[in-house]
Amino acid sequence: MLALVCTMLLLFTTFYLVTPAEAADNQVHNPSFEDGGSSQTATGWSTWGPNPEADYYQAGGVTGGSNEGVHWNASSYTVYTYQT
Numbered sequence: 801m802l803a804l805v806c807t808m809l810l811l812f813t814t815f816y817l818v819t820p821a822e823a824a825d826n827q828v829h830n831p832s833f834e835d836g837g838s839s840q841t842a843t844g845w846s847t848w849g850p851n852p853e854a855d856y857y858q859a860g861g862v863t864g865g866s867n868e869g870v871h872w873n874a875s876s877y878t879v880y881t882y883q884t
């Protein structure tokens with residue numbers, strides 16, 4: 801019985817204390833690439849690497865909404881998209 805009570809208390813604590821705090825701490829700007837910018841770089845995002853042309857954003861809803869961030873090129877590439 802004590803184990804059940806402890807488990808219920810842990811679940812309650814995890815749900816009510818950890819989940820809201822994590823949501824409030826999301827500091828990613830433009831996480832779903834909905835804010836404009838140039839066709840090459842969405843607002844708030846930066847590109848680094850030897851193949852920056854492989855990083856772009858376009859119409860599409862894979863990340864939700866109407867625009868999506870993409871890493872793609874017809875040949876092999878290395879590119880990073882990041883925020884600071």
Ligand SMILES: [Ca+2]
Pocket residue numbers: 832833834860861862863864865866867868
């Ligand atoms: Ca989106």
